[in-house]
Amino acid sequence: MVEPDFPASEFEQRLESAQREMRAQDLQALLFTTEPEVRYFSGFRTQFWQSPTRPWFLVVPARGKPVAVIPAIGADLMGRTWLDDIRVFTSPHERDDGISVLTGVLDGYARIGMPMGRETSLRMPLADFDRLRASLPGSEFTDATGLIQGLRMVKSGAEIGVISDICAIASNAFQKANDLFYAGQALTEAFRAFKIELLAQGADDVPYLVGGAGSGGYSDVISPPTDQCLQAGDILMLDTGANLTGYFCDFDRNFAIGHASDEVRTAYRTLIAATDAAADRARPGATCAALFQTMALCVGGGSDVGRYGHGLGMQLTEAPSIISFDQTVLQEGMVLTLEPSIALSNGKMLVHEENIVIRDGPPDFLTRRASPDLPVLDRARTGV
Numbered sequence: 178m179v180e181p182d183f184p185a186s187e188f189e190q191r192l193e194s195a196q197r198e199m200r201a202q203d204l205q206a207l208l209f210t211t212e213p214e215v216r217y218f219s220g221f222r223t224q225f226w227q228s229p230t231r232p233w234f235l236v237v238p239a240r241g242k243p244v245a246v247i248p249a250i251g252a253d254l255m256g257r258t259w260l261d262d263i264r265v266f267t268s269p270h271e272r273d274d275g276i277s278v279l280t281g282v283l284d285g286y287a288r289i290g291m292p293m294g295r296e297t298s299l300r301m302p303l304a305d306f307d308r309l310r311a312s313l314p315g316s317e318f319t320d321a322t323g324l325i326q327g328l329r330m331v332k333s334g335a336e337i338g339v340i341s342d343i344c345a346i347a348s349n350a351f352q353k354a355n356d357l358f359y360a361g362q363a364l365t366e367a368f369r370a371f372k373i374e375l376l377a378q379g380a381d382d383v384p385y386l387v388g389g390a391g392s393g394g395y396s397d398v399i400s401p402p403t404d405q406c407l408q409a410g411d412i413l414m415l416d417t418g419a420n421l422t423g424y425f426c427d428f429d430r431n432f433a434i435g436h437a438s439d440e441v442r443t444a445y446r447t448l449i450a451a452t453d454a455a456a457d458r459a460r461p462g463a464t465c466a467a468l469f470q471t472m473a474l475c476v477g478g479g480s481d482v483g484r485y486g487h488g489l490g491m492q493l494t495e496a497p498s499i500i501s502f503d504q505t506v507l508q509e510g511m512v513l514t515l516e517p518s519i520a521l522s523n524g525k526m527l528v529h530e531e532n533i534v535i536r537d538g539p540p541d542f543l544t545r546r547a548s549p550d551l552p553v554l555d556r557a558r559t560g561v
Contacts, residue, residue: 181220182422183335185259188220191328192243198324199239205286207237207321210300213491214292214325218243220258222423225251231268232275232301236282246279276305280312289313290321296496297322326496330488331510336424337534340490340512341543343380343421344428344532348545350374351415351430359556360409360434364390364402367413375419385418385493388429393438394525398429398518409435413554414528418493425493427514428530428544433553441527444519445551448529451475451517455485455499456533459513459540465503472499472517486516489532511535512543 195218199207209215212226215235226233234246245255248268255263264282266275283289291299299306310318332340350371357370367390372383389395390405390413398416407413416429431445451472458471472485484503488495489512497505499513507513516530529547533540 181258182222182339183220187333187335188218188259190333191218192237194328195237195324196239198328199237199290202290202321202324204288204290204319204321204324205239206283206288207290207325208283208318209235209237209292209325211292211298212300213329215245216423216491217329219245219255219260221245221251221255223251223254232305234275234279234301236279238286244282246275246282248275274302274305276308276312280309283309283313283316286316288317288319290319290324292322292325293320294322294326296326296494329490330496330505331508332490332512332534333510336490337510337512337543339422339424340426340532340534343419343424344426344543345545346378346380346421347375347417347419347426347428349378350380350417350419352545354430354432354552355554355556358407358413358432358434358554360407362407363404364407365404367407368402368415371415371417375417380419380421382420383417384420385425385427386415388413388415390414390434391525393441393523394444394521394527396525398526398528407434410437411435412437412441412527416528416530424490426532426544427489427493428532429516429528430547431527431529431551433551435555436553437551440521442551444521444527445529446549447476448517448519448527449547449549451485451519452515452529452531455515455517456531456540456542459507459515459533459535461507461509461535461537463507465497465499465505465507466501468507468515469499469501469503472515473501476517476519484516485518486514486530488512489514507535509535509537 231248236244244262249265252265266278392410411434413432418425418427455468484498484500486499512534518528532543
């Protein structure tokens, strides 16, 4: 029997907060089609979302409990959540993948909010959404991005506890670096060894693991590994989004293989200083733009990658963005990544990332803070 990730009171509080905002914005219902929002209000967690074949819907009314409108294959699992109004349809279906059932649930609601803005998507056929709107001529579909992102940006104590746990697991795995990585090792093997260590430490899954390696730095930070072998003078960076109970950590660590140049060591210390400066400023009332500017001043300019961090939780990256134009005001309970980057004279780069939670005062670091000096791995192995 699958146990719920959180008690019903957690979801009741989320619903109460959402409905309070809905009434203030004159919204009679919210319609969700994407996994994070469905899970946020229902507790329905499954890897079956990896299949694009079937649509899933959740309707949150301004009063009363959410209504799930889902393929019949999910009825048993959804029935173990706190929801009690679960309406199913046969899917895949030749002509009607749940639209008639969903129309019946939404009929009569004058203003229906949906996520329509930055970092949102519609997970249903566009033709079906057009059919849905046509079948509800008395309903207006309006943008509720700010409402839902505003709710999700501030984490509950239970959510912060899970994120803290997965950050500790990944921190423990990074502590094994000297045992895991070595000169002569193929980068594919380094990634594999680290993923295995994350699972051994207690992660449920490692959906995201990227990084880079190269002499005196790396040229990008999103590449899959190759069979390139680590060599003395390389800088290895691994960035992990390990997962526990449906929540992510997202941070990286840098390691020098054998030795590092003075420029790289200085750049690394600059990134640590930038992270510390941003953490010093990360208080309720500060803005994301202010954190960005603080780090930009430390590293000597802006960033071609666009931002220096973001929100974190049920998704690897969430709103807000730590970028020059994001004026989101920090609130207690927000979980953020601090992720400055710096360009090197050889055309390469270094990136550093930590995870924090905003408190009434200094933030708490959820990650075990990186060494102020670049770690050097000096054990070479030629085989196991």
